[in-house]
Amino acid sequence: MEDTSDRGIKAFIRTVAQRGGRAERLTTSRRNPVQVWSMDGTSSCIVRVRSKVTGDWKARRQDESLESDDTGSSYWVFVDLANEEPRFYMVSSEEMATDIRGEVDLWVQDSPLRTRTGHHAIALDRVLHGSERWDLLGLSSTLDTTVDLGPEQTWVRTPRVKAPRKSAKAAVEEEVIDNRVRVVADCEGYRLSGRYDPETQRLEITAGPMEGRRFDNPSVAASAVATHISGDVEERDGWQFWQLDTPDRAPLGSFQ
Structure with a gap:
């Protein structure tokens, strides 16, 4: 299954081209930066792309400070993939930092023990005023659907493919060969499966994002896959994840 962040970025890049501009994904940060050139090609800016299928968009409380943004972005672009055609919302990075700072201020006031770090949800009503503001990026308000970037950058809704059912004999043989503990997790709409070895504490992801990767312990595995899915640096307690x-x-932590 293609990551939500990848789908959102591909949808954005495709739509930029269909509105007369050009966009290129950058690999300088995990915060999903994309450089966008205007229709005349004389100016460009960097945007941070956040994508979702359901619920809220994910950010971090540290985003209240522009200094924490290692992308140098001018705008955030929020991509909603819930419908057949994605929706886009553009808000300046300065406005987003101010907005997040205000929300974090209120959150911290509720409890002095809280810190200004961790996850921060962005609801639709906070960015709705930026709906389809392509003019902010120097792009056309008219969509030219004849522009085709090819399959590598075209947004595609990928259907879930069920794995073939194993025979009872094969299942028995697998259990005999692999005595590790079966584990599962749900993260941002993705279902993950894995195998945990109680003797070494190593965990292998056997299905879902990062399939085939092995990690030294459950927390390292959980943090890695959450980071991979969200596009931001994540830290998770693997014994609960x-x-x-x-x-x-x-929870895996209850396993004796």
Whole structure:
């Protein structure tokens, strides 16, 4: 399954081209920066692209400060992939920092023990005024759907493909060969499966984003996959993030 962040960036790059501009994904930061050139090609800016399918967009409380933005962005672009055609919302980076700072101020006031770090949700009503503001990026208000960037950069809704059902004999043989503990996790709409080795504490992701990767312990695995999905640096408690693949879905930390 293609990552939500990748789908959103591809949708944005495609739409920029269809509005007369050009966009290129940058690899200088994990905050999903994209450089955008205006229609006449004489000016450009960097935007941060945040994408979602359901719920709120994800940011961090540290985004209240422009100094924490290592992309040098001028705007944030929020991509909503919930519908057949994505929707876009553009808000200046300065405005977003001010908005997040105000929300974090209120959040910290509720409890003096809280810190100004961690996840921060961005609801639609906070960016709705930036709906389809392509003019901020120097782009056309008219969409030219004849522009085709090819399959590598075209936004595609990828259907979920079910894995073939294994025979009972194959399942028995697998259990005999692999005695590791089966675990699962849900992250940003993705279902992950893995195998945990109680002796070494190593965890392998067997299905979902980062499939095939092995990590030294559950927390390293959880933080890595959450970072991969969100595009920001994430830290997760793997003993709570991963759950036993049983009907009650107990946290891995409860495993004895």
